[in-house]
Amino acid sequence: DAGVIQSPRHEVTEMGQEVTLRCKPISGHDYLFWYRQTMMRGLELLIYFNNNVPIDDSGMPEDRFSAKMPNASFSTLKIQPSEPRDSAVYFCASRPTEGTEAFFGQGTRLTVV
Amino acid sequence: GENVEQHPSTLSVQEGDSAVIKCTYSDSASNYFPWYKQELGKGPQLIIDIRSNVGEKKDQRIAVTLNKTAKHFSLHITETQPEDSAVYFCAASIEYGGATNKLIFGTGTLLAVQP
Numbered sequence: 001d002a003g004v005i006q007s008p009r010h011e012v013t014e015m016g017q018e019v020t021l022r023c024k025p026i027s028g029h030d031y032l033f034w035y036r037q038t039m040m041r042g043l044e045l046l047i048y049f050n051n052n053v054p055i056d057d058s059g060m061p062e063d064r065f066s067a068k069m070p071n072a073s074f075s076t077l078k079i080q081p082s083e084p085r086d087s088a089v090y091f092c093a094s095r096p097t098e099g100t101e102a103f104f105g106q107g108t109r110l111t112v113v
Numbered sequence: 114g115e116n117v118e119q120h121p122s123t124l125s126v127q128e129g130d131s132a133v134i135k136c137t138y139s140d141s142a143s144n145y146f147p148w149y150k151q152e153l154g155k156g157p158q159l160i161i162d163i164r165s166n167v168g169e170k171k172d173q174r175i176a177v178t179l180n181k182t183a184k185h186f187s188l189h190i191t192e193t194q195p196e197d198s199a200v201y202f203c204a205a206s207i208e209y210g211g212a213t214n215k216l217i218f219g220t221g222t223l224l225a226v227q228p
Contacts, residue, residue, distance in 0.1 A: 004156070033215070042119075042220030043157070043202060056140060058114075091156055100145060100206075100213045104156030 004013075004090050004105035012111045018080040021108045023092030024073055029105060033069055034077050035091040043091070049075065082112045115140040119219025127227050132190045134222045136203035139184065145208035146179060146186045147216070151200040161188075164208065193226045200224070204212050 006011040006022040013019050027030050033048040047057040052069045060067070062081070069075040079086055089109050121141040126132050139144075142164035149157035163170045163177045163186065170177050176189040190197055200221045206213040 041218075043218035045215050045217065048183075048215055093156070099149070100162065100208060101159045102216055104149075104158065105155050106154070 003053075004092055004094055004103055004106050006090075006105035008108060009106065010109045012113065013082055015079045015083055015112055017112075018078065019020070019082045019086075019110060020111075020112070021077040021090050021092075023075045023105060025075070025094030026103055027073065027091070028096060029103070030072075030097045031102075032075050033093040033095075034070060034075070035093065035104075035108070037089040037091060046077070053113045058066035081109075082110075084112045087111050115143055115205055115217040117203060117219040118218050119203050119222060121222060122220065123223045123225070124191050125227060128193060128195060130193055132193055132197070132224055132226075134201055134203070134224070135185065136186045136205075136219050137185050138205040140164075140205065140207075141184070142203040142207055143151045143208045145213050146177070147204050148188050149202045149204065149218075150221070151202065153199075157200075157202055159164075165167060168203075174185075190224075193224075195226050195228050198224055198226045 001093040007022045030051050036044045046059045047067045049069045065075045089107045091104050091107045093104045095102045119136045133177045147162035148202040151157040151158045161175050165181050171222050174191045197220045200223050202221050203219040
């Protein structure tokens with residue numbers, strides 16, 4: 001398996017624009033997590049899904065953030081409108097139902113100017 | 114909810130020395146404590162974990178200790194090598210039936226091993 005695949009790897013956008021980050025989890029993994037990494041706050045859990053259903057979105061910072069998982073092999077994290085303080089590295093991770101290890105993608109580095 | 118604090122934020126050691134990273138957690142229900150290593154430009158990767166029914170676990174040069182009463186856990190790396198240089202994250206979670214719910218991470222420690 002190729003592991004968790006995220007796209008794009010880098011994204012630079014202007015303030016106010018819509019940004020969509022994409023994730024393909026490892027096949028067969030029923031849990032999908034979105035994390036945001038910053039120097040100040042480390043790795044923050046934004047939202048996670050189980051069997052495509054959002055379970056806990058308490059980490060989503062504002063209504064500008066939304067996440068979807070239309071099927072077992074694809075998830076998106078959308079920011080609309082984007083702001084400079086959203087600049088961070090966003091990670092997607094997945095794991096199987098029976099298991100404790102989370103497998104991370106390589107992340108998307110987002111810069112909002 | 115769970116809160117995990119991690120110290121130090123940066124750590125520089127000489128090759129061959131030991132490195133220790135410490136974490137505390139707040140939720141007494143947490144019973145699963147993994148450590149992840151993140152190399153430059155990559156996502157975090159699990160290196161070792163410990164469950165609350167044991168106090169210590171060792172894997173070659175890496176060891177983890179857990180003090181459940183004090184809600185402290187630590188990562189110990191002995192005989193450090195330049196390839197140990199990375200960001201290390203501790204995390205806490207509740208494990209049940211062989212699976213966990215969400216992982217709550219500490220803020221990370223940047224370890225630099227000087228040759």
